[in-house]
Structure formats: C-alpha cells, structure tokens
Amino acid sequence: MRIATISRSTHETSIDVTVNLDGTGLYEISTGIGFFDHMLEQLSRHSLIDLYVKTVGDLHIDQHHTVEDTGIAIGEAVAKALGDKKGIRRYGDALSPMDETLTQVALDISGRPYLVWKCDFTTPRLGEMDTELFGHWFHSFAGAAGLTLHVERLYGTNNHHLIESAFKGLARALRTATEIDPRKADAIPSTKGVL
Known part of the structure; x- marks a missing residue:
C-alpha cells in the first residue's frame, strides 16, 4: 500500500495529512x-x-x-506515497x-513543478472562500507534489461549477497518473531512469 503521513506545523498553521494512493476515495x-x-x-x-x-490555521x-499550507502538505504526502514512482x-x-461548464486538466508526475492556471471567476467568494485562493492552492499542491499541471476552463458561467469541475478533473487525472501500469510495474517511466 502506498500510504504517507505528513505533519506540518508553523506559526500560522498546524496540519496533519494522510493519503492512501490505493484507497477507495474515503475522506475525513x-x-x-x-x-x-x-x-x-x-x-x-x-x-479514489x-x-x-x-x-488548524x-x-x-x-x-x-490555511489554503496554501494545506496544499503543500497534501502535495508532500502524495510525493512521499509515490516513493521512487516505479511503475506509475x-x-x-x-x-x-x-452542467454548463467544461474544464480540461492534464498533468505529468515529472518532478518538475509547474502550474498553468487558466481559470477566472466572476465573484470574489464562494461560500466563505476567496476565489483567488483556488489558483494558489493548485500552485501549492503542484509544487509540493512535483507535478507539471495544466488547468483550463474551456467554458462555463457558474462559479461553483467552474471550480468543482477543476477539482474533479484534477482527481481523475491524478487517479490515472498514480495508478500502477501492469505492463511496466517494475520500471521508472522515464528514459532517464529517475523522476
């Protein structure tokens, strides 16, 4: 099982994160x-x-x-759980x-953190959350996890749908990228031999 726990404590936040890459989508x-x-x-x-x-932030x-440090901690946990990335x-x-929104997400677990964020919002808040922080979370997560990550809203008007489709797209792309490929389960997926 590819499981990792990260505890991160600063003067601004205290965070505990555990991920199981081979789970079933359970959360707390x-x-x-x-x-x-x-x-x-x-x-x-x-x-999944x-x-x-x-x-606690x-x-x-x-x-x-709170948003930034949570992104960092989740990203670090994913990177730790991936280990040497053999077989992914x-x-x-x-x-x-x-609904009316379509978002495209593509990622590479490359070890080269980079975010392309092409999403904008027409309201400053969703619920009690500042919409400008969504891009910052994706940036923090991609950086800590070592992902090259592209997120682009192709179209849509409802702000709730815009961000939810981005998170769901990230989830589905991450599921595919982290899965073990049975045809090459013993190899690092790079001609360099490391990721």
Whole structure:
C-alpha cells in the first residue's frame, strides 16, 4: 500500500495529512473553510485516494495560510506515497464537465513543478472562500507534489461549477497518473531512469 503521513506545523498553521494512493476515495477533512473541505472531498472521492486532512490555521487573519499550507502538505504526502514512482502511469488528463461548464486538466508526475492556471471567476467568494485562493492552492499542491499541471476552463458561467469541475478533473487525472501500469510495474517511466 502506498500510504504517507505528513505533519506540518508553523506559526500560522498546524496540519496533519494522510493519503492512501490505493484507497477507495474515503475522506475525513476539516480545514475550517466549508467550501474548501467540499472541494477536497471531491478530490478524494473522484481520485479514489483516501484523504485525511486536519488543518488548524490562523483564520482570524484570513484564509491564505490555511489554503496554501494545506496544499503543500497534501502535495508532500502524495510525493512521499509515490516513493521512487516505479511503475506509475505518470501522465493523466481529464475533460471534466459539470452542467454548463467544461474544464480540461492534464498533468505529468515529472518532478518538475509547474502550474498553468487558466481559470477566472466572476465573484470574489464562494461560500466563505476567496476565489483567488483556488489558483494558489493548485500552485501549492503542484509544487509540493512535483507535478507539471495544466488547468483550463474551456467554458462555463457558474462559479461553483467552474471550480468543482477543476477539482474533479484534477482527481481523475491524478487517479490515472498514480495508478500502477501492469505492463511496466517494475520500471521508472522515464528514459532517464529517475523522476
């Protein structure tokens, strides 16, 4: 089983994360930001990665540190659970429809963190969450997990659908990329021999 636990504590946040890459999409998530919890639940359910997240952050200041540090901790846990990345498919992509919205997500577990974020919103908040923090979470997660990650909203108008389709697309792409390829389960998926 590819399982990892990360504990991350700063003056701004205290976070415990456990991931099981070979799970069934079970989750227990508490960040203090309801809409953020809902998106992380979508990530777990649709990736089939079991996800435990307990974040206590300085929400009396704002949500920035809580969202950023949670992205870092989840990304670090995914990277740790992947280990040497032997046998993984490495690449994943998804077209993620949600009603009138369509989002495209593509990723490479390359060890070269990079985010292309082509999503914008027409409202400053969803629930109690600042919409500008969604791109920041994807950036933090991709950086810590070592992903090259592209997220692009192709079209759509409902802000809730826009971000939920991005998280669901990430989940489905991540599920594919982290799966073990039975045809090459003993090999690192790179001509360099390392990722």
